[in-house]
Amino acid sequence: MTDGLAKARRGVAPGGPGRTPKKRTGTSTLKSQAARTFFWLLLPSVLLLLLINGFPLVYAAIQATHNGSLINTGGFVGLDNFVNVLTSPAFWKAARFTLVFTIVGVFGSWAVGLGLALLLRTRIPARGLFKVLLLLPWVVPIVVSSTAWNWLVATPQSPVPALFKTLGFGTPLFLADPTLAVVTVCVFKVWVSFPFMMMMSASALASVDETVYEAASMDGASRFQQFTQITLPLVARSTYISWILMTIFCVNDFPTIYLLTGGGPVDATTSLVVFAYRTVFQNFQTGPGVAVAFLMTLTLVIVSALLYRQIRKAGVE
Numbered sequence: 001m002t003d004g005l006a007k008a009r010r011g012v013a014p015g016g017p018g019r020t021p022k023k024r025t026g027t028s029t030l031k032s033q034a035a036r037t038f039f040w041l042l043l044p045s046v047l048l049l050l051l052i053n054g055f056p057l058v059y060a061a062i063q064a065t066h067n068g069s070l071i072n073t074g075g076f077v078g079l080d081n082f083v084n085v086l087t088s089p090a091f092w093k094a095a096r097f098t099l100v101f102t103i104v105g106v107f108g109s110w111a112v113g114l115g116l117a118l119l120l121r122t123r124i125p126a127r128g129l130f131k132v133l134l135l136l137p138w139v140v141p142i143v144v145s146s147t148a149w150n151w152l153v154a155t156p157q158s159p160v161p162a163l164f165k166t167l168g169f170g171t172p173l174f175l176a177d178p179t180l181a182v183v184t185v186c187v188f189k190v191w192v193s194f195p196f197m198m199m200m201s202a203s204a205l206a207s208v209d210e211t212v213y214e215a216a217s218m219d220g221a222s223r224f225q226q227f228t229q230i231t232l233p234l235v236a237r238s239t240y241i242s243w244i245l246m247t248i249f250c251v252n253d254f255p256t257i258y259l260l261t262g263g264g265p266v267d268a269t270t271s272l273v274v275f276a277y278r279t280v281f282q283n284f285q286t287g288p289g290v291a292v293a294f295l296m297t298l299t300l301v302i303v304s305a306l307l308y309r310q311i312r313k314a315g316v317e
Contacts, residue, residue: 064290070280074287081287082295091292093267094275101186101257101271102250106243108190113197114239117205118231120198138195146259149188150175178268181261185269189256193249197242204238205231240311244304251300272296 064081068074085091116134120127137145153160153174165171174184208231216226232239254273257263263270263278270278272292280289 060290060293063286064294065287067287069284069286077287081291085288085291085295090267090270091272091275094270094272097182097269098251098271098273100182101189101253101269102247104186105189105193105250105253106246108186109193109197109246110201110239110242112190112194113199114201114235116194116198117201120202121205134198135195137192142192142255143259145192146188146256149184149260153184175261176265178265181265181269185257185260188260189250189253192256193246197246200238200242201235204235208234237311240307244307247303247307248300251296 062073065076065078066074067077067081120131124130152158155161156165156171156173161171161174172180174180212230212234213226216230221229251271252273253271254277257269257271257274258277261269263274273296276289276292276296278289279285279292283289
């Protein structure tokens with residue numbers, strides 16, 4: 001018995017020296033087979049995505065380093081296109097407007113959308129009809145919306161300028177004055193974007209248990225404290241995701257600006273995407289235009305990475 005205990009302590013099987021229990025390799029074999037099967041099933045889709053996205057990216061990189069046009073690649077110029085773009089006052093003017101347009105579009109639409117989502121959680125008459133009506137700015141084609149807004153504000157005889165004149169505020173030229181044009185475009189962006197933010201916020205609020213607010217009320221928490229200490233932290237993940245998506249939407253938004261103002265007046269509402277469009281398709285300078293697109297993409301990647309990192313830091317992923 002003593003020898004058996006000693007052998008057990010040394011890890012030797014009781015049946016004799018050198019005998020060890022057999023290892024089970026069935027589970028690991030099945031896992032490796034499943035991994036190989038998953039790899040071969042996924043490979044065609046990955047190759048197709050690389051082909052669809054990789055070829056245009058490579059071709060765009062070639063164009064960005066050449067001085068050609070849409071039909072001719074031209075000669076190799078290296079990074080000269082990027083240098084010329086970054087030293088262009090028109091580029092930085094477009095970048096400033098894009099920054100303002102994006103900040104107002106993201107946070108303005110989020111504030112309106114979150115406020116309406118909170119309102120829809122209350123008992124209001126005809127709440128279902130109200131929800132449908134609030135989705136109309138997002139559902140209606142942007143061409144229709146921009147045409148309607150042009151009819152409302154474009155000329156001194158339009159309804160909104162005429163109303164201002166009747167109230168004694170003069171006749172503001174919303175699309176002819178540079179400052180008013182920037183304000184109008186930003187407000188229009190909030191108008192067409194808040195339904196998306198409202199849906200994102202409503203879906204996040206739907207997962208919040210009402211008993212949490214009841215417990216907070218019993219503890220004496222005010223409405224504002226409930227909003228800042230309960231609502232915002234619980235919808236933080238949805239908020240950061242919606243900010244990332246809306247940032248991408250705003251920076252890449254061409255029709256909202258071009259259909260309403262065409263980038264004018266005096267380039268006051270020319271964003272980077274409109275600037276790139278004009279450079280390529282109106283000035284026929286493919287290299288600088290594609291260089292602008294690459295700089296936009298790099299900026300979006302950095303901003304998205306920072307917001308995604310904030311999600312991880314907040315511990316809401």
